[in-house]
Amino acid sequence: MNQATDEYDVVVLGAGPVGENLADRTRAAGLSTVIVERELVGGECSYWACVPSKALLRPVLARAEARHVPGLRQAVGGPLAAADVLAHRDEEVGDWKDDGQISWLESAGIDLVRGHGRLVGPRRVAVTPAVGPDGADASGGEERILTARHAVAVCTGTRAALPDLPGIAEARPWTSREATSSGTVPKRLIIIGGGVVASEMATAWNGLGSRVTVLVRGSGLLGRIEPFAGELVAETLKEAGVEIRTGTSVKGLARPGGAEGPVTVTLESGERLEADEVLFATGRAPHTAELGLETVGLEPGGWLTVDETCRVRDVSDGWLYAAGDVNHKVLLTHQGKYQARIAGAAIGARARGAERLDTGRWGEYATTADEAAVPQVVFTDPEVAAVGLTAEQAEAEGRNIRVVDYDMGHVEGAVLYADGYRGRARMVVDLDRGHPIGVTFVGPGVSELLHSATVAVAGEVPVERLWHAVPSFPTISEVWLRLLETYRG
Numbered sequence: 001m002n003q004a005t006d007e008y009d010v011v012v013l014g015a016g017p018v019g020e021n022l023a024d025r026t027r028a029a030g031l032s033t034v035i036v037e038r039e040l041v042g043g044e045c046s047y048w049a050c051v052p053s054k055a056l057l058r059p060v061l062a063r064a065e066a067r068h069v070p071g072l073r074q075a076v077g078g079p080l081a082a083a084d085v086l087a088h089r090d091e092e093v094g095d096w097k098d099d100g101q102i103s104w105l106e107s108a109g110i111d112l113v114r115g116h117g118r119l120v121g122p123r124r125v126a127v128t129p130a131v132g133p134d135g136a137d138a139s140g141g142e143e144r145i146l147t148a149r150h151a152v153a154v155c156t157g158t159r160a161a162l163p164d165l166p167g168i169a170e171a172r173p174w175t176s177r178e179a180t181s182s183g184t185v186p187k188r189l190i191i192i193g194g195g196v197v198a199s200e201m202a203t204a205w206n207g208l209g210s211r212v213t214v215l216v217r218g219s220g221l222l223g224r225i226e227p228f229a230g231e232l233v234a235e236t237l238k239e240a241g242v243e244i245r246t247g248t249s250v251k252g253l254a255r256p257g258g259a260e261g262p263v264t265v266t267l268e269s270g271e272r273l274e275a276d277e278v279l280f281a282t283g284r285a286p287h288t289a290e291l292g293l294e295t296v297g298l299e300p301g302g303w304l305t306v307d308e309t310c311r312v313r314d315v316s317d318g319w320l321y322a323a324g325d326v327n328h329k330v331l332l333t334h335q336g337k338y339q340a341r342i343a344g345a346a347i348g349a350r351a352r353g354a355e356r357l358d359t360g361r362w363g364e365y366a367t368t369a370d371e372a373a374v375p376q377v378v379f380t381d382p383e384v385a386a387v388g389l390t391a392e393q394a395e396a397e398g399r400n401i402r403v404v405d406y407d408m409g410h411v412e413g414a415v416l417y418a419d420g421y422r423g424r425a426r427m428v429v430d431l432d433r434g435h436p437i438g439v440t441f442v443g444p445g446v447s448e449l450l451h452s453a454t455v456a457v458a459g460e461v462p463v464e465r466l467w468h469a470v471p472s473f474p475t476i477s478e479v480w481l482r483l484l485e486t487y488r489g
């Protein structure tokens with residue numbers, strides 16, 4: 001194999017949203033930057049995760065809301081036009097082609113090398129030909145060595161983690177990839193898992209016409225969020241016809257009739273369930289097994305542990321960074337992009353010779369929000385929007401807290417938004433610090449409310465000052481006023 005060598009200031013591995021943002025920031029800092037991608041520029045998020053899932057969910061949620069608006073509900077009683085929804089999803093992912101993203105890379109002055117990248121010693125990356133999504137060798141056939149004067153940033157993301165169950169390979173289960181890219185609606189779909197992917201995909205495919213059964217190992221949905229959120233989502237899913245079985249474990253799978261035949265799932269109890277497809281929504285595993293980590297003294301296959309600037313710990317000279325899903329701090333696109341902005345700026349500052357960076361709490365070069373103020377919207381019916389700590393997490397940290405709950409069905413803006421509005425809000429206040437450290441909303445239309453809570457939590461806005469942040473009448477945001485009134489008594 002031929003070998004070509006190129007030198008850059010920064011080499012970024014993985015062109016998902018995080019790699020793209022990191023490369024953008026190092027370019028903005030005046031550093032020559034190359035990005036290596038083995039599949040599609042734009043990453044999992046653009047083609048098999050955030051974007052297609054939300055394209056599938058939008059009509060489902062819009063219809064659910066419209067069904068609660070008097071005068072409108074009669075117009076939206078029928079089924080969704082599934083073929084149109086799937087076609088729109090295909091458009092949103094650019095038919096799984098990355099031309100648009102490539103022109104953006106060019107406009108930003110970032111070089112692209114297609115292929116599988118792996119470390120071959122400190123500051124050195126080998127890129128080997130990768131098979132592109134259309135089956136073609138996408139790298140031009142030669143191995144390239146890229147050397148980095150200042151930094152290598154690993155932004156290689158994750159893949160779906162599958163449990164080791166008898167028959168799982170032969171059963172060819174769906175992962176998040178098939179669940180977000182399927183061109184047909186299965187008649188019967190079993191979903192294994194009770195987290196975010198399971199809840200969103202149950203909402204989407206049930207809305208598109210599948211008969212959905214969700215098998216949850218634990219006691220309910222959305223275990224990392226305030227319990228009332230998962231409870232209301234489960235209640236609404238059940239009302240929409242989804243079967244949810246909690247405390248249920250799977251012990252094996254089979255697809256005896258081959259690819260076209262149904263799949264059988266055997267439960268620990270011995271009961272067998274049949275479906276046309278089975279989706280495993282059982283978490284993520286990092287893309288670090290074939291990254292050459294052993295050549296720089298790190299264990300391959302695990303999550304990369306980083307400091308507050310996203311610099312990988314235990315690598316001498318501090319030239320290796322890891323941002324986004326791969327460092328396991330927070331598996332969310334917006335938070336990975338936040339890490340990318342901070343890591344990119346830190347790489348730039350260090351390349352300019354800065355000796356001490358402000359990495360203190362909320363400092364310019366510290367990813368403090370990863371610990372204190374992570375926002376997340378779950379696009380279920382109803383939506384869930386949460387930032388910061390749950391009451392349980394705050395108590396586990398030993399915080400002196402007060403928890404304030406409010407039934408959003410009593411907020412005039414919510415009453416006008418949807419007939420029979422069901423929703424709840426919770427604010428967790430740190431009594432020693434005097435500001436909210438966690439806020440959770442569940443209810444129709446709450447996603448756009450979340451940023452107000454994120455500003456309050458990240459800004460550490462005192463409760464007394466929030467009293468002067470007047471929400472408009474009659475919006476759902478008046479829930480803030482009700483929470484504050486309840487807090488004050």
Ligand SMILES: Cc1cc2nc3c(=O)[nH]c(=O)nc-3n(C[C@H](O)[C@H](O)[C@H](O)COP(=O)(O)OP(=O)(O)OC[C@H]3O[C@@H](n4cnc5c(N)ncnc54)[C@H](O)[C@@H]3O)c2cc1C
Pocket residue numbers: 013014015016017018019036037038039040041042043044045046048049050051053054115116117118155156157158176180197287290291323324325326330331332333334335336
């Ligand atoms: C179904 C689903 C829905 C989601 N919805 C949301 C949502 O609504 N909002 C949200 O914030 N988050 C959502 N997420 C999470 C989100 O997708 C991830 O947090 C995000 O994609 C992480 O970005 P990343 O750039 O770190 O990794 P990725 O998006 O995974 O990108 C990594 C890139 O690196 C490439 N790569 C890997 N190894 C190599 C290598 N050795 N050489 C070259 N290239 C390599 C991959 O091909 C890929 O393009 C969702 C996840 C799933 C599964």
Ligand SMILES: NC(=O)c1ccc[n+]([C@@H]2O[C@H](COP(=O)([O-])OP(=O)(O)OC[C@H]3O[C@@H](n4cnc5c(N)ncnc54)[C@H](O)[C@@H]3O)[C@@H](O)[C@H]2O)c1
Pocket residue numbers: 163192193194195196197198200216217218223249250281282283284331332376377378379
């Ligand atoms: N809207 C959003 O923000 C959004 C949407 C989708 C995904 N995501 C992100 O993607 C990540 C992955 O989502 P996910 O739902 O796959 O993971 P998750 O960690 O949220 O949930 C995994 C679920 O699978 C269960 N599970 C794990 N192993 C199992 C097994 N062997 N058998 C049965 N159940 C098992 C867990 O108990 C849990 O309920 C999340 O961290 C999430 O932040 C975000």
